[in-house]
Amino acid sequence: MPRKSPVPDEVIAGLRRLIKQGLPVGPSRVDAALLGLRGIVARAVDPADDASLTAALDGTLRGLLARFPDVRYASAARALFGLPPAEPGQNLTVRRDLAAAEAGHEVHHFRKRVEPKLVEKVAWELLADADRFTRSPMNAPRLASANRRQPIPADPFAWEVIEHEEQLSKLWSALYAARAELLAVERLVSLQASRNELIHAAVTAAWRWAAARAEAISYTSAYTQEMSVGELITLAGWTPVLAEAQASRLTEAAVGGAHREQFVHALHNEVGLGDAWIDGLLNPLPIDTSDENGQPQ
Numbered sequence: 001m002p003r004k005s006p007v008p009d010e011v012i013a014g015l016r017r018l019i020k021q022g023l024p025v026g027p028s029r030v031d032a033a034l035l036g037l038r039g040i041v042a043r044a045v046d047p048a049d050d051a052s053l054t055a056a057l058d059g060t061l062r063g064l065l066a067r068f069p070d071v072r073y074a075s076a077a078r079a080l081f082g083l084p085p086a087e088p089g090q091n092l093t094v095r096r097d098l099a100a101a102e103a104g105h106e107v108h109h110f111r112k113r114v115e116p117k118l119v120e121k122v123a124w125e126l127l128a129d130a131d132r133f134t135r136s137p138m139n140a141p142r143l144a145s146a147n148r149r150q151p152i153p154a155d156p157f158a159w160e161v162i163e164h165e166e167q168l169s170k171l172w173s174a175l176y177a178a179r180a181e182l183l184a185v186e187r188l189v190s191l192q193a194s195r196n197e198l199i200h201a202a203v204t205a206a207w208r209w210a211a212a213r214a215e216a217i218s219y220t221s222a223y224t225q226e227m228s229v230g231e232l233i234t235l236a237g238w239t240p241v242l243a244e245a246q247a248s249r250l251t252e253a254a255v256g257g258a259h260r261e262q263f264v265h266a267l268h269n270e271v272g273l274g275d276a277w278i279d280g281l282l283n284p285l286p287i288d289t290s291d292e293n294g295q296p297q
Contacts, residue, residue, distance in 0.1 A: 011037070011123040019119065020092050022082025025058040027051055039129040042139055064125045076103035076110075077118045138227055138235075140172045141165075164223060171219045171232070174212035178236035181205035185281050202278045205239075207263040210254035212236055213247065240280025246273050 014031030021029050027050050034040065035053040043056040065083055068074040079086040079099040086095045100110035133139065152158050185201045193201075216232040233239075242250070250273070253266035267273065 007033075008123060008127060011126055012120055015119050015123050015126075019081055019095075022080075022086070022090070022092070022095060023058060023061060024082075025054050025061070027054045030054055030057065034126070037126055037130040038133040039126070042133045045142070060126070060129065061122070064122060064129065068121075069125075070121065073103055073114070073118060076100070076114070077122065080115065080118060081122075138224075138232070140176075141168065167219055167222065171212075171215045174208070174215040175232070175236045178205065178208040178212040178233075181208045182237040182239065189282060198282050199278055202281045203264060203274075204260060205281065206250060206277050207254060207258075207260050209233070209236060209239060210250040210263065211258075213251045214255050217251070240277055242273075242276060246276060249273060250277075 010031070010033035014034040017031060018025065018029065018034070034057055035050065037057075040053055040056045040060060041047045043060060044052040045055075046052040061081065062083065065074075065078045065081055068077045070077075075085060076099040078084065079095055079102055082088070082090065082095060085102065086098055090098075096111060096115070097107055099115070100107040103110060103114055105114055152162055181201065181204050185198070185205050188198055188201050213229065213233050216229045220227070220229055220232065249267070249270060253263045258266070
């Protein structure tokens with residue numbers, strides 16, 4: 001039976017109850033409104049199993065809290081939900097005291113004024129995550145353990161089905177490879193790594209991104225018009241805005257399974273393109289962390 005899409009008030013209420021025990025999420029203390037979010041259902045290994053949904057919710061919350069968009073209150077939000085700087089097993093009172101200290105507020109003020117806004121912010125992040133899954137007509141295929149070989153019959157229809165699965169696997173492999181390198185760049189930026197290390201990571205991300213774009217072009221040309229090349233490649237993660245000619249030039253350098261060294265050699269003279277990609281990835285964007293009263297938005 002399809003699940004009813006949770007409304008914002010239900011998600012906020014579910015999170016308020018969840019923080020009483022904090023993370024990790026336990027099956028006995030999680031609201032159906034949270035388990036029914038589209039992003040959670042899509043990530044669950046078995047969407048019909050509450051334990052699988054609970055594990056997906058736990059992982060999603062950890063990821064969202066790791067990337068909490070309000071820099072000033074990020075550490076406080078993580079502590080409130082039971083992530084470092086909080087420690088496993090701490091009750092809500094201890095976690096709230098720690099969160100208030102991290103935010104630079106008196107505990108009573110934090111509980112009354114700041115905590116509700118932090119919970120609401122996490123709720124809206126969960127709803128935005130669900131919306132991204134709802135609007136995407138393509139999700140990565142789930143894998144199941146293969147305990148025995150499954151021969152393909154000598155039949156044209158079977159060949160077409162397997163060829164499609166083969167191309168789909170190549171597409172998602174390339175998208176995830178690009179995502180991994182883009183995440184590596186963001187991690188190194190956050191760590192304030194050396195300029196040389198950052199540039200090396202940015203170039204690797206460009207190579208993987210270009211290879212994924214080439215796979216997206218190949219796949220959409222052969223199989224689907226549901227998503228454009230641009231829509232598919234954004235699944236790998238955020239990248240600097242490039243002109244169409246610049247994106248095409250990167251893609252040309254990665255076509256045919258080019259190695260990283262071949263990719264770099266092909267673009268050796270593309271100084272402007274390199275600057276657009278590297279500077280776009282490495283220059284931090286300004287973040288608005290509070291409203292006019294200094295409270296988290």
